Each structure stands twice: as C-alpha cells, then as structure tokens.
Amino acid sequence: MKLRLSYHTALLVAIAVVLTLGWAQTQTMSAQDDVFHIVKGVVKHVDKDTKTMVVKAGDGTEHTIKWTDKTTVEGGKDIGDGIKEGSKVSVKYTEKAGEKTAVGVKDAGKATAKAVNN
Incomplete structure (x- = not known):
C-alpha cells in the first residue's frame, strides 16, 4: 500500500509540526521564567x-x-x-x-x- 499525500496536505502537516515545535519551545521558556x-x-x-x-x-x-x-x-x-x-x-x-x-x-x-x- 502506497500513501500519496497531496501538496496541500503535506504543507498542512509541515505547518502543524512547526507550530507544535514552536509551542513546545514557548512552554519551555515559560517554565524557566517561573522559577521562584x-x-x-x-x-x-x-x-x-x-x-x-x-x-x-x-x-x-x-x-x-x-x-x-x-x-x-x-x-x-x-x-x-x-x-x-x-x-x-x-x-x-x-x-x-x-x-x-x-x-x-x-x-x-x-x-x-x-x-x-x-
């Protein structure tokens, strides 16, 4: 079985990955800022x-x-x-x-x- 993604689907997946990584980085920075x-x-x-x-x-x-x-x-x-x-x-x-x-x-x-x- 061969999976074929359209250009738009691949683009949406790539954007989702970038946004997820950016959110994870923001959460890490926020956690560091909240050290008491x-x-x-x-x-x-x-x-x-x-x-x-x-x-x-x-x-x-x-x-x-x-x-x-x-x-x-x-x-x-x-x-x-x-x-x-x-x-x-x-x-x-x-x-x-x-x-x-x-x-x-x-x-x-x-x-x-x-x-x-x-």
Missing part, C-alpha cells in the same frame, strides 16, 4: 519612588528586589509602611535578566511574634 527564589533577612533600605528594597540575608549578601502592584504582602500593611527598614522578611521572587521582582513578601518578625505569643 526565596531570601530571608532584614530590610536594610526601602525606596518607595523606585519600588525597591534591599534585603540583607543571613549570609551577609544584599539583594535589591523591586515590587509591583501584584506583589502580595503578608503580615504588614504595605512595603514602606508596615514592612520597613529593620523588618525581618521572607521574600519570594523571580529573577529575569538580573532583575529580582518580588511575588510575595512576608513579615517574618510578626509571624515569629505571633507564634511566640500564642
């Missing part, structure tokens, strides 16, 4: 104008992390108000092209105080 990191430490500086904060981790490294309107804040009113210089925090962030963006910020000092008081 966590840093725990003390807020050393907050700049509301640039929406950045510097967090000094336990190992002494300092991380400059920006926040957006989508960044969630747990245990504090807002970054710069409830979470400010001297606050102990845990920050979940993504990093793209060397820029760290906070997904969520947790006031670790308040969580610890709450656990101790209960």
Whole structure:
C-alpha cells in the first residue's frame, strides 16, 4: 500500500509540526521564567519612588528586589509602611535578566511574634 499525500496536505502537516515545535519551545521558556527564589533577612533600605528594597540575608549578601502592584504582602500593611527598614522578611521572587521582582513578601518578625505569643 502506497500513501500519496497531496501538496496541500503535506504543507498542512509541515505547518502543524512547526507550530507544535514552536509551542513546545514557548512552554519551555515559560517554565524557566517561573522559577521562584526565596531570601530571608532584614530590610536594610526601602525606596518607595523606585519600588525597591534591599534585603540583607543571613549570609551577609544584599539583594535589591523591586515590587509591583501584584506583589502580595503578608503580615504588614504595605512595603514602606508596615514592612520597613529593620523588618525581618521572607521574600519570594523571580529573577529575569538580573532583575529580582518580588511575588510575595512576608513579615517574618510578626509571624515569629505571633507564634511566640500564642
């Protein structure tokens, strides 16, 4: 049995293969972009104008992390108000092209105080 494909059918199959491979590549890139990191430490500086904060981790490294309107804040009113210089925090962030963006910020000092008081 010999299978003969018309030119149009072969072209459609080729397009489907290219689109499938392109979609698979996009999914791989998206998965890499969604890698989350966590840093725990003390807020050393907050700049509301640039929406950045510097967090000094336990190992002494300092991380400059920006926040957006989508960044969630747990245990504090807002970054710069409830979470400010001297606050102990845990920050979940993504990093793209060397820029760290906070997904969520947790006031670790308040969580610890709450656990101790209960």
